[in-house]
Amino acid sequence: MEQVFGQKLMEAAQIAEEQVDAELNRLEKLTENDIEKMRNQRLESMKQEHKKRQEWMANGHGEYDELPTEKELFDITKKSERIVCHFYRDSTMRCKIVDKHLEILARKHIETKFVKLNVDRAPFITERLHVKTLPTIVLMVDNIVKDRIVGFTDLGNHDEFSTDILEWRLGKGGAIDYKGDLTSPPEDNPKKKTITVFGKKPKTIRGGNTNDDDDDDDDDN
Numbered sequence: 001m002e003q004v005f006g007q008k009l010m011e012a013a014q015i016a017e018e019q020v021d022a023e024l025n026r027l028e029k030l031t032e033n034d035i036e037k038m039r040n041q042r043l044e045s046m047k048q049e050h051k052k053r054q055e056w057m058a059n060g061h062g063e064y065d066e067l068p069t070e071k072e073l074f075d076i077t078k079k080s081e082r083i084v085c086h087f088y089r090d091s092t093m094r095c096k097i098v099d100k101h102l103e104i105l106a107r108k109h110i111e112t113k114f115v116k117l118n119v120d121r122a123p124f125i126t127e128r129l130h131v132k133t134l135p136t137i138v139l140m141v142d143n144i145v146k147d148r149i150v151g152f153t154d155l156g157n158h159d160e161f162s163t164d165i166l167e168w169r170l171g172k173g174g175a176i177d178y179k180g181d182l183t184s185p186p187e188d189n190p191k192k193k194t195i196t197v198f199g200k201k202p203k204t205i206r207g208g209n210t211n212d213d214d215d216d217d218d219d220d221n
Helices: 001-026 030-056 069-076 094-109 123-130 163-172
Strands: 064-067 082-088 113-120 135-140 144-150 203-206
Touching: 064 069, 064 094, 069 082, 069 113, 069 123, 082 094, 094 113, 094 163, 144 163
Parallel strands: 064 113, 082 113
Antiparallel strands: 082 135, 135 144
């Protein structure tokens, strides 16, 4: 077994060495025109990236904004390709946990517009998107709902989930540029970037008017 492992290791090392040699040979054959062309392509790419960042900032990216009405949500879909919208209610404590995490991620991922919308001010869009449980995070790409995060089930099913877990889940839904491994979530460390509220359950919106809740989170006395 050790002999087979050693042989495989040597083969892998040889392949890596051959790849390095091939790249060095390619670089050695580059002419001044080739180098200048590569430099210009890189500069153009940097200019485009800068222009895109300027457009994002002009459209309010980098901030976690509250929308006064549902009309504003329709407006931003015309300006932003990717949107993370948190449907919330002030009396639902778990929505406050989501707020803290999204404030952090909005500053980190300026490629995406992060907003929150009170369901009581958005009866039409709440019903249209079938938002029945709070908190619900809707992920939109090119004006299409690509995914949604309902309650905390996808985030470890507890209040002490980390910002990293939510970031991974947003990346998995295509709402942000995630740099890590999308095939498996990061280690859920409750001590890292967590916001804790004990004894709270996800709220369910009863009926179509979003006036009542199925639980009694409002009564903390």
